[in-house]
Amino acid sequence: MIINHPLLGPRDRQEFTYLGDACLIDRPGWQAEDAMDQFFEYVYLRDDPAGEHRELWYHEHGDRSWLVVTRNTVTHEITNVELASDVARKQGRSK
Amino acid sequence: MLNLQTITPLWGETPRVDRFNGLTITEVPNQALASLALRKGREDEGRKAAEAMLGFALPEVGRHAAEGLYAASWFAQDQWLISAETSEHELMSYQLVDAVAGLASVTEQTDGWCRFDLEGMCRGVFERLSGVNLAAMEAGSATRALLEHLSCMVICFETASHYSVLGPRSYARSLHHALVTAARSAL
Amino acid sequence: MGFGIAPISVETDRFHELGAIKEKNAMSYSGLRVIREALNGQRGWKPAWRNPEPKPNYDIIVIGGGGHGLATAHYLVTKYGEKSIAVVEKGWIGSGNAGRNTTIVRGDYTLPPNTRFYDHSVGLWEKMERELNFNVMHSQRGVLFLHHNDAERDDHYRKTNIMRMQGTDGEILGPEKLRKMYPSMNFDGRFPITGAYLHRRGGTARHDAVVWGYARSADRRGVDILQNCEVTGFRIEQGKVLGIETTHGFIGAKKVGVSVAGNTSRVMDMAGIRTPIESHVLQAFVSEGLKPIIPGQVNYGAGHFYISQSDKGGLVMGGDLDKYNSCAQRGNLPVFESVIEAAVTLFPMLSRARLLRAWGGLQDMTMDGHAVIDETPIKGLYLNGGWCYGGFKATPAAGECFAHLLSTEQPHELAKPYRLDRFRTGYLLDEKGQGPNPNRQ
């Protein structure tokens, strides 16, 4: 598999470490009423689709950037790769 | 007056040199290294301060720049690996800290790496070690690459014929073994 | 409906073997029967299972014609006396993980709930041939787990101790004994081998035969096995399941059991249920047929590698997941390499053998590495899934526990720890201690 790194271009999958569903960016707030439920869903439940999947990859043997890769779990086709930090900011995460 | 003997990553008192038919692999131990990472929100100031000290512009993604005493390679987002000869710049990281205080983070990396320079016919060696097309790198480019299971930093001075390969120092003997075995097979 | 054949007891079974019973069990298998059929041109063999048309309603529908689903059907009739059962399978029976695994059967687990469950499973494997009147070639050739230092050795002592306390076997071998068993093993590779534990009751079985054996047994007792019948949805009203929509139309059912490892997430999604499961590819590899050279089943922890030799002579090898979510039953080159690198490191002679074939199975990977056998928030809908690496060896026990749940609506004693809510409550079964991430490197 080849991941087209936004900064470094096409790189072999072996340079990367896979984490999982990109929903792991959306970490719940710890002070919410139902924080426990939110964290339970955040940590454990997955959509696990057969098709397009947004997922987190870490360029462990490269520039150590985390990427959000949009990949089809049936064909393995990759349609989009973004820097996770950009995605996280877009999703309203800051400090 | 410091009275301790240094040792090279390959445990020698002098650098190791391996010669093959058409290729030389040289251990290069005396490099002062430091990483320079820009502080958030202070990127421009940090960059200016660093460039003022280095005397040249910090290279763009995937590039390497050298001028006078210093050299710099792109390392990661807003991060570079700065180098100079240890002989006169043992304390380079301290000088950097003074130059960019508060605007960038500096971490000494001098002994974090081992370095092997390849001069000659490099293609066959790289073909056997890395999925990155290192033999096709342009002169003046630098990239992170996986060589035989080791995360390395590769700098190209001349396409297909002159490179520096930097690897984690503790793996020096494994990296060296991989390089010479590939060279023996390729040449 | 049904053939009304009584469950076969072990006693009557030996008579089949003697060929004593003729017409009544004309369909039963035995050595004499094989010879008799040889003489009359094999004309007497009946279909191992029928191809019935779906009935409008069943008491219980099991979704998934794999080892687990068919074992569930087998136990529903033989142990729980259920009479109206269908197993629906989107392809051919055994086309999922039952036909894509590395055929290993063992009962060596460290956490007591798992130790109990898998030991019970091994017990059922030992009876399977006669229970099914089908030779699944269960072969207890011994399972070996190598260790490389004191910490791993002590983990192995812990595991074998709990196994002994459960009443199954487990022993620690030093290098000397190991060398005798595996003279061609390399003890001095990058990770020197300091010993191993041996689980003598562990071994392998012929994976397809397990599927066919359970299918034949269930079919003989009236279970409808509906192949090429894909589930497209559930009919649910007021939080209760009424049946399933399929490519062959609606089929009504009082209860529906989902047993579709590899596709659990998607099938449960049709019922609007999110699960703590990810789908991953686990590749397996087989060499060309070779004269016997590896007697037992060997696990090489340092290399995430395992190997055994089939009765046909092929070396069956496996390793790590490809480590990305995937619903494609195929993997990529890096895992070929990591598995074979370990193979050649452990047995240097293997570098002159050839890889014949590679395939990929879809793993239900749960967030603590263990399975779920439980009811769901929807009344009448039950789940057996999330078997991670342990599905094949669990086949008979999972079938029995799931049958128990479907029939009695109460969890089987052994399956109580395998509840779905354990992720919420924190009573986890994290055998490997790797946390809520199937991809941990």
Next chain:
Amino acid sequence: MTQSNRLNGGLINRGKPLNFNFDGRTYQGYEGDTLASALMANGVRFLGRSFKYHRPRGIFTAGSEEPNALVELRSGARQEPNTRATVAELYEGLVACSQNYKGSLRYDLLALNDLFSDILSAGFYYKTFMWPAAFWEKVYEPIIRSAAGLGRLSGEDDPDEYEKGFLHCDLLVIGGGPAGLMAALTAGRAGANVILADEDCRFGGRLNVEQEDVDGKPAVEWVEQAVAELTAMDNVRLMPRSTAMGAFDHGIYGVVERVQDHLHTPVEGKPRQTLWRVYSKRAILCAGATERPIVFPDNDRPGVMLAGSMRAYANRWAATPARMVAVFTNNDDGHRTAVDLMAKGVDVTAIVDARLDAPTLTGVRLISGAHVIGTKGRHGLSSIRVRQADGREETLACGALGVSGGWNPNVHLTCHQGGRPVWNESIAAFVPGQNIPVGMSVAGAAKGLFSTEDALRSGAEEALAALEILGIAASALKLPRAVNSAYNLQPLYHVPHGKGRAWLDLQNDVTVKDVKLAHQENYRSVEHLKRYTTLGMGTDQGKTANVNALAIMAELTGKSIPETGTTIFRPPYTPVTLGTIGGRTVGKHFHPTRETPTDKWAREHNAPFDIAGDWMRARWFPQPGETHWRQSADREACNVRKNVGICDVTTLGKIDVQGADAASFLNRVYANGFAKLAVGKVRYGIMLREDGACYDDGTAARLAEEHFVITTTTANAGAVLRNMEFARQCLWPDMDVQLISTTEAWAQYAIAGPKSRELLQRIVDSEFDISNEAFPFMACGSVTLCGGLRARLFRISFSGELAYELAVPTRYGDALWRRMLELGRGLGVAPYGLEALDIMRIEKGHPTGRELDGRATALMLGMGRMVSRKKDSIGSTLDQREGLTDPNGLRLVGLKPVNQSEVITAGSQLVNETAPVQIDSEQGHVTSACISPHLGHSIGMAYLKGGDQRMGEIIRVVDPVRGTDVKVQVISTHFFDPEGGRLRA
């Protein structure tokens, strides 16, 4: 040895005769021969035995699809089972043996199986061997197993080297026949980077084995010209002897190059084979086609072979299986075999053509509308029985029969990513379907275009199409003139007449009858059929058998072939040597090795090593007279508690954390608080996973307001950095934090013991005050040593003694270590290894990986109060779940034997004082244990249910495997100096 069946001509070098040995007899062949062609030329027809019934087997094909002619090639440690004689290039001194027999090839005891073949029919073993139960394991299976497999491995270590590599190209052309050559020429001339790979040692494909002209000259000459032109191009890489074994995601192909298999022994330092991972932007599959037979009774005798192969042997290798042959075909291509063999002076008894309207040929008898319905000849064909259109039968003498049932395109690689081939009625074969791998196109016979003219054209066309997609300007080449021979196939898969077994899978002995039985027993889906009968499961993967079997199943079910199904092709295309896939990443180099700064010294002092991740760590440093590791470890530990010891702790991960938000960042990744840590101070911290498990611990030293350096456990260094980067980039992207590993930049040594300060004072430059007052417990700072060496000093202790950790630039590590031993001699300094370290940390109750098992929470570790509830930190929500706070859950406790002479062993289980030793009484387990040299008895750390509530209780440590059962008392894990006075001394 005379080469009785050698013909004239051919692409062999008669000037270079080669001697070889088969089954102990020596023969001669020529350069350019394969083992098969050389044996054929020498009149050897009987090469091996089939898998199940041990029937005699001869040469069936001329390529890698060979099901029959398998041999053990080479001898000793290089012996290689199941090698296809048809692709083994001949070399001087080649040695090979036939395989899969008991006794001799000619008189094989297991040939008895054949007499019982009616009993041993498909799936028979599923139906028997079940009673009595014990017999399967003890009697039946051992018999079946002993007969299993084909060839033998030597059992010895393979002396050869293998290698892996990576290639990049614009266009990968798979197969160097007419289509492939044309594609490569087109792309090569356009300047694209092209790789042309062919499994053969010689490019040309079928052009090497046909008598036809291309561009007005013999095909072989045209091939030589094309290859010469391609060789001259810098942008083209020609790879003969290279098989594309698999098509993987995103244009990656696995290509196996047999670098030195055609030599007697490989050159030292050079690989025998190389696995190339080819990264291609586009690929064109030009893999050609494989002929399939027509199935008829007794069609498995040596001498019965594929017609196209018979022709190939005659034309390329100048060899014939017999001086008198016949041909059985259902298409025009079969006729070419007769024509070419006659041209070489071989008698052709007749062409038996199943077609009523078969075109006539001059100079040979053509029996049209006829079938071969039987054969004779025990170890090789002597005659065939022919049934004519009108039903009359006759017997024809012949030593070989060329059979052609048509050609199957080699679509395998198009299926490697789940693609399904589609049935093409006009050629009665499967051709590539729609969803073939992205970036791949197909040309020539692989696409079902069988004539040379079509192959050349489609090769050029597909290349142009690929170049356009790549944005490389190219112009169409002038197509060379070539024949467009007719094919005219009338499908016939098996002969309906005749008695005797008709063989489908020649290697696994699957007959038409077996397929009928599978159908009768409802094993009707293609996969059930294969798995029940073992059809296509052999080393040839049924390349010449599957379609015929499919056709027969289709007849039985009354469905069409495409309705009945297709067979799925998975990598590898042909079997690949495991060594190649392992490459050099095996044995000692299975993983790279990390060395600590004292590695050299430790080896000089014969230290045994332990593996910690990739690191090698010294376990102890034996002194003369010490025979047991405990003598050394105890001495080292006692010396630390009495004098001073030094230990290399470089392997601990070190991460440099800087930035304006560094403190608040650490506050979130550690469970305990770090915001208020003073500059110049160190604090112990624990890190949780988000699920609440404590997965790592270490120290964080605040070197400056915005600068920390943290340590991790050796095992988790990578994971901690990965998780911190995740937190930095994905959770809190605007925090000003910079991270980088400095693990190997610093040689870090623990200096521990009452005299450690004294030792330090001898190396630290005098201007630095490291007195207890100036540099108290948990202080950190920069110092210089030995006259100006920059160093970091931390006053932390794992041993429980007055202790420091000293870090210097790694290149000084070796010298500093030696210097400390020298300057500390008067203080009784001695190095200590992992074992002494472990003893002392157990005495202090410090957890390591044995306790941080991935399930342990802070509460279980007795550190529950460390998890701050006043802030957000990773894991601090879910660690409060019921199951993780259950008062009866496991808690870390200390254990000591009631009878101090008894020993607690790690890995033991816990039960209550009077409970039986069974799983239901399990109360926990021992994680770490040692015999404390300071307390003089055995101690252990253990997880015990509700342990924190059970101090003082007497329980038992049971170890059924080692047969021990020890009464112990539950105590605190702080076995030694619980007040910690020694730390602060």
